[in-house]
Amino acid sequence: MNALTKVKLINELNEREAALGVREAVSWHAEYKDSAWVFVGGLPYELTEGDIICVFSQYGEIVNINLVRDKKTGKSKGFCFVCYEDQRSTILAVDNFNGIKIKGRTIRVDHVANYRPPKDNDDIDNVTKALRERGCGAKTPPPTSSDSSEDEVPVQRHKGLEACSLFSPPCYC
Template sequence: MSVQKLNAVELQQGTAASASWHRDYADTNTVYVGNLPAELNEHDLLILFSQYGVPTAVRLARDPQTGRSKRFAFLTYEAWESTVLAVDNFDSWNVTPQHRLRVNHAYYKGRGGGSGAGDDEAARWERAVQAELLDKDFA
């Protein structure tokens, strides 16, 4: 069932916030963001998603050989309530006429301890993004 349908059912039934389907994800501050335009980068995501809270991490999936976006990301917020706002407001939102976002609660563990050159490059990229977060006072 889509996020909008779940929310509509809860509104119609007068479901209390403490009983909302969102509570099933109260132990994660991370959202999945899918169907992104290939041109969007981490900084764009931070700007867009900061409307609903303070992002503390963003991981845009990229092809290890080309560095091109795989058009999905995981974004972590400082507060769980921000994930609820992001899911409710960004799911099915048209970021462009051709790209309707898919946003939902997610669990993200990060990358395991790989040993390939691609892992090293990806780790450097993530450190650069974290430095950018700190430099821009997003974290």
């Protein structure tokens, strides 16, 4: 199945759940509740980690990113893995960024169930080593006492964001 077909299927699933009013606890996203990682594919090759963080931090604090690069040339392979501080941010990222265009390329954003970090090499810093040991963002904070299941609202796409210069044409999600 090609990447654009996967983008379309994820968007159709989200639309169906929104139309049916499916609760967050039984949504297809709940299968990934233990992972704060998302896969981002179809990226323009010239984007850097900073560019990706700039776009994806709209829905939460990013604590780790792995932009996969060619070992010989160091050039981006056009996909990366992003880890959010809070797992709930992954749902927003998947629902809102999947299928958008960045610099003329349609990107695919999906959950990652079991992210495996790349093998350690000598040039990684202590912060990265610590994140790999303890993991990042896998624990979602418990709901506050004012939250109740009766007040649960299905996840909806957010509208009215500022236009981003990386989107072509300008995206207002």
